[in-house]
Every structure is written in C-alpha cells, then in structure tokens.
Amino acid sequence: MKFMHLADAHLDSPFQGLSFLPSNEFNDIKESTQKSFTKAIDTAIEQKVDLVLIAGDTFDSVNPSPQSQLFFNHEIKRLTDQEIQVVMILGNHDYLNPEEMILPQTPYFKLLGSDEKVEEAQFKTKTGFPYTVVGFSYQHNHIETDKISEFPKKSNNFTFGLMHAGAKTTDAHQNVYAPFTVAKIKNLNYNYFALGHIHLRQSLSEDPLIVYSGNLQGRHINERKAKGVYLGIVDETTKKINLDFVKTAPIIWQMADLELDHEISQSDLTRKIVDILTRKNTQKTLFGLTISGAQYLSEKELELVNDSDYWLQLSNSLNFDSRLVKVYLVNNEKLQLKSADKEAFNQAESETFALEKIYSLANDLSKKSDYVADLLKKPEFIEEVKELSQVKLGQKLKDMDDETNSN
Template identity: 85%
Template structure:
C-alpha cells in the first residue's frame, strides 16, 4: 500500500507584505499555493498511490473564492478518476459548512467527521489490503476539547489517524487547536498518525510514526526551506511504514545575514548583499536579509536598505527570478553605560516597549486600518520595531561617542 500525506495548502493565501512587487510577479507568487497543490497531485498519480490524506486547512479562510474551490475539485477529480481514494478533514482556517462547499461527489472522496465528531472510514486498496482512517473536521475556528479520548481503539486493519491539531503547551490561551500530547497519540497504537496545522515538517514519534507533513508552500519568511508532501509505503505483512519527502513548492523562503563591524560605503554595501544572496540562490527564492551591526549605517544608508525599490534593483542580479523582499536591522554592539545610566536606560526601554504603550500610540491609526490592527497582534512586528529603535539609538550614541573621542 502507498499513501500520500499532505496538509495546509492554504489556497487563496494573500501573501501579505509582497504587494510592492511588480503585479505580474505578485500574481505568480499568489498562484504558488495552487502550483504546489497541482504538483502534489501529479506526484500522487506518478507514484500510483492508493490513498491521499488531506490533514486540514486546504483553504486559507472560511470564505474561499469560487475559483479556488473549482480548482480543488478539478485536481481531486484527477485522483478519483483513477480510483485513488481521498480522505480529507477541515482545519481551523477552513471550518466550512460542508453543505455550502463544492465537494467531489464520488465514493472515492470522503470528508471525515463533518460534525466535529470522530469518524471511522474503512476501505481496501485495489489489491484488497484493508485499512481504516479515523479523524474529524473543524466546524469552529477553535476546539479546546480533548479529542484524542474520542478516537476508537485500533482494530485489525492498518489504521491511520488524521487530525489538525497542536501539541499542548504551558500557555493556556494557545491550547485551542485540539491540544494533545505525543504520549496520548502513541497510546492509541495506530500504524500512522497524519497531522496538520504546524507548518514545520517533523516527526513527533518514529514508533509509531506521528508526523506533521508541514505546509505545501511557504507563505512568509518564518516558513523557510523545502515544502511538500510525504509518500508512505506500507510493508503489508508487518504494517511498517517508510516515508519519502517530495518537494512540491515552486518557491522557497530563505534568510541571509550580513554582519558589519565598521562603516561601509553604499557601493560596498550593495556588493556584499548581492554576493551573500547569490551564494544561497539555487532556485526561485524569496529572501529576507538581516544586517547585524546596523548602527554602522548612515542615515542615508538606513533609508536605502529599508526601501523596497532598492530591494527590487538588487534582485535584478539574482537568478530564477528570486527577490529580496525584507530587510531586518539589528544592533550587535552592547551599550557601554555607567551603572546608574544603564538602570535608567533599561527602565526607559521597558516602559517604551510595553505593549500597552505601543497599543495606546497606535490606537487611533488601528481604528482606521484593519491591517494596522492585525499587524499589532504579531509579536514579530513588535520585535522589529524594538530592533529598529535600538539601531537608531545605537547610531546616535555612536555619533556622540565619536565626538567625545575626537575632542
């Protein structure tokens, strides 16, 4: 028996923060989720799998476009026309009412647990190898209940668990996506457990296999590296599974770092950035760049490296239509302050960057813009604001220090 495990296609993903790119290029990037999904279906057909498991968040929202729903149906039909069984669940992004979805009408497609109740699906491969898939779909964006306890005991069939969920944490407000422990899943003793929700490809357990396949296409700089699907090959006498990862994403995200230890001209700065990105540029890539030691940049250079037009010009030197799409600035120099000054500085820093202070300053603007309101909720945005402020402060203190030393 062969099966494919995929998750988190996030069709219709908006790819926020990339709208500065040329319109045709931005359109191609937005189509990358569909391209990766098509490549996954191609792989399933080429590998002649018996079963395709879809572990939630196929769509990015509960309002998928008609185009993406029709696209999904066309791609699934390519599988079901070949009598390849597809078993799917809905996740916390696409918790749609099944009655309002354009779903394939064929015995070779099954949406599990559409009422949020754990459901079993039994079938056989073309060679009469019996298997069972157990899982459920979201009908709300949060599920705090313990669903593992609802999964039935394993029977004689080769048994696969299918779930869109996150591991339990010590932070209660995060435990809203069917919190579980790996030990709880292992106790079920299923032959394979296919997980979705976490976009990092990883195996939580080797015996038995409990696996996140990751998402199909990275959508921002925190989703770096190869993205794709797993092909599982079952040794039917022993029911042991071997996994192969197949990359399907047409675009990857990567970070690069430039470290400065002295002032630099714009010409040398540009040359070094291009050299660093070129070394990593082996396929179509969206790059983020961290400049460490940004306190050595002049005001003009700071403005330059924050300018998206500059990023576009740099990107013309890269292969595969790759692009630099984000620059981060960090101060790698510790401030040399007297004890009393350091205490005052630390207090000022904590007060300035307190979340309530930031929200208060941005309150009026966030009322006028949903985008601002959303971005203020992102910890990485607050961190970036802090870094930029520290770079600016480090730059000012460096200038003062240079003046003192020259007198």
C-alpha cells in the same frame, strides 16, 4: 498499500508583505500555492497511491475564492477519476460549513468529522487491504479541548489518525488548536498519525509514526526549509511503513547574512549584498537579509536598506527571477546609557515587550486577521520588533551624541 500525507496548502494565501513587487511577479508568487498543490496531485497519480490524506487548512480562510474552490475540485477529480481515495479534514483556517462548499460528489472523496466530532471511516484498497481513517474537522477557529480522548481504540485494521492540531504547551494562548500530548497519541497505537497545522515538517514519534508533513509552499521568510508531502509505502504483512519526502514548492525562501565591522559606502554595501545573494541563488528564491553591525550604517543607509524600491533594483542582478523581500537589522553594540537611564530603559523594555502587553495592544487587529494572530504567537517576530527598536533608538542616540559633541 501506498498513501500520501499532505497538509496546509493554504490556497488563496495573500502573501502579505510582498505587494511592493511588480504585479505580474506578485501574482506568480500567489499562484505558487496552487502550483505546489498540483505537484502533489501529480505525484500521487504518478506513484499510483491508494489514499491521499489532507490534514486541514487546504484553504487560507473561511472565504475561499470561487476560483480556488473550483481549482481544488478539479485537482481532486484527477485523483478520484483514478479511483484514488481522498480523505480530508478542515482546519482552523478553513473551518467552512460543508453545505456551503463545492465538494466532489463521489465515494472516493470523504470529508471526515464535518460536525467537529471524531469520525471513523472504513475503506479497502483495490487489492482488498482494509484500513481505517479516524479524524475530525474544525467548525470554529479555535478548539480548546483535547480531542484525542474522543478517538476510538484501534481496530484490527491498519489505522490512520488524521488531525489538525498543536502540541500542548505551558502558554495558554497557544492551546487553542485541539491541544494534544504525544504520549496520548502513542497510547492509541494507530499505525500512522497524520498531522496538520505546524508548517515545519517533523516526526514527533517514530514508533508509531506521528508526523507533521508541513505546508506545501513556504509563505514567508520563517518557512524556509523544504516544503512538500510525505509518501508512505505500507508492507501489508508486517504493517511497517517506508516514508519518503517529496518536494512540491516552486519557490523557496532563504536567509542571507551580511556582517559589518566598519562604516561602509552605499556602493560597497550594495556590491556586498548582491554578492552574498548571488552565491545562494540556485533557483527561484525570495530572500531575507540580516545585516549585523547595523550601528555602522548612517541614517541615509538605514533608510536605503529599508526601501523596497532598493530591494527591487538589487534583485535585477539575481537569476531565476529571485527577489530580496525583507531586510533585518541587528545592532551589535549595546546602547550606551548612564546607569540611571539604563535602569529606566530596561524597565520600559520589559513592560513594552511583555507578551500580555503586546497581545493587548494588538487585540483588535488580531481578531480581524488570522495572519496577525499567528504572527503574534511567533517568538522570532517579537525579537525582530525588539531588534528594530534598538537599532532605531541606537541611531537616534548616536545622532544626538554627535550633535552634542559638535557644539
């Protein structure tokens, strides 16, 4: 038996933060989610799989465009026309009412657990190998209960678990996506547990296999690693699984690093950035750039490297239509403050950047945007805000000091 495990296609993803790009390039990037999905379907057909498991968040929101729904149906029809079984669940982004969705009407397509209850479905391959798929779909943005306790005991069939969920953590804000423990999933002893929701490809357990396939196409700079699907081959006698990863993303994200140890002219700064990006540019890439030693940049240079028009001009020197789309600044110098000022600064920093404070300030915005809500849960985002604040404050203090010394 052959199967494919895919998740988090996020069709209609807005790719926020890239609207400064020329419209034709921005549209090409937006189409990358569909291109990656098509690549997955192409692979499933070429490999003649028996089963495709779709582990949630196929669409980026509960209001998918008609075009993306028709696209999805067209791609799924390509599978079902080949009598490839498709079993799908809905995630926390696409918790749509199934009655309002355009879904394939064929026995080779199954939306599992559409009422948010765990459902068990039995199937057979063309050669008669029996297997079971167990899972559930979201009907709300959040599920705070541990759904694993609702999963039935494994039958004699080869059994797949299918779930869109996050591992239970000590942070209550995180435990809203059907929180689970690996130990409880392992106790089910299913042959393969296909997970969605976390975009980083990873195996939580090798025996039995409990796997996140990751998303099909990286959507921002923190989704840099290879993106794609898992292809599994089951030995029908031993029930052992051989698992291979297949890349699907037409565009990759990469980080580049520039470290400054002295003041630098704008022309030399530009040359260094282009050289660094060119060395890493082997395919169509969206680059993020970290500039360490930002204290050596003048106010004008800080303004320059934060200007998206400057990024576009730099990118004209790159191959494969690659683009610089984000710059991060890191100040290697600690702020020079008097002891009393430093104490006040540290207190203000701890109060300002406390997670509870940030969640409170962004509460209204996060309710309107799943993207913002997800962003606020990422520690690296909070660190970026802190770093930028320190760079800006350090530059202001430096300007004040220079002004004082010149008088």
